[in-house]
Amino acid sequence: MADGDAVGSLRMPPEDSFGLRVDGGVRGAVGRSPAALTIGNPKETLMSIRRTLAVLATAAALTLVAASPALAASPHFVSASASATGATLTVKFKEAGLGANQEIVYEAKxxxxxxxxxxxxxxxxxxDPKKTHIEQDVTETxxxxSGKNGQITASITLSAPTASEVLSCPPGQTATTFxxxxxxxxxxxTTNNVKRDIPGTF
Structure with missing residues (x-):
């Protein structure tokens, strides 16, 4: 058989048989320029896609974690009470919806x-006793x-001035709180501008 006949009788196998992929995903003629063809490796392509998806998922998760305290925060008092002992008043309270690990400033008044x-x-x-009466606002901060659960349970104590701070008695007498x-x-x-009144006389 002549060399020309041998060449003419050869049939080129399908491009996929050589692991060739036409750029753009569209098959072209066998005679397409080699520059338009790349060696395809399905396993490497799949791994590359998985790595990309993993990076995107991680970024999305970090964004949600960073935004979650702000989205979850809805400060409100669950309870508040007061009790008096001697010349002191203890204000107990519980507040929720603060977000995790928030530093909150409180004022009892x-x-x-x-x-x-x-x-x-x-x-x-x-x-003929020496005496005095005072009426004034007392505050403590x-x-x-809030810790991890976004809640705070605590108390603040208010104290009345001692008798010796507001009254000076003659020799032989002692200033006393009546x-x-x-x-x-x-x-x-005061951090979130949320207030709870506690009615009553204590």
Whole structure:
């Protein structure tokens, strides 16, 4: 057989038999320029796609985690109460919806009504006692962290001035607190501007 006949009788196998892929995903003629053909490896292509998807998923997850505290935050007091012991008032409270690990500043406030007077060594009030009455607002602030659950349960204590701070008695007499009452009690989350009034006299 002549060389020309041998060449003419050869048939080129399909391009896919050589693992060839035409750029753009569209098959072309066998005679297409080699520059338009690339060696295809399905396993490498699949791994590349998986790596890309993993990177995108990780980025999306990080974005959601960063945004979650702001989206979840809805500060509100679940409960608030007050109790008096001697010359002090303790305000207890629980607040939720703060977001995780937030530093929150609270202010406890109440109106104090107190009577002070002098007593002698026998513990009795003199016939012409020296006394005084005060009415004033008392406030205390403190800072607490919400932790992982976005809640804070805590208390703040208010104290009335001592008798010796507001009254000076004659020699032989002692300044004494006769009466302490608290009204208009409230607790305020000053960080988020959320307030809860606690009605009653304590």
């Amino acid at each position: 109440a109106t104090l009504n107190a009577d002070y007077g002098c007593v002698n060594k026998g513990g009795n009030r003199p016939s 403190d800072t607490f962290s 009466l302490v009452e608290w009204t208009n009690v409230s607790i305020t989350d």
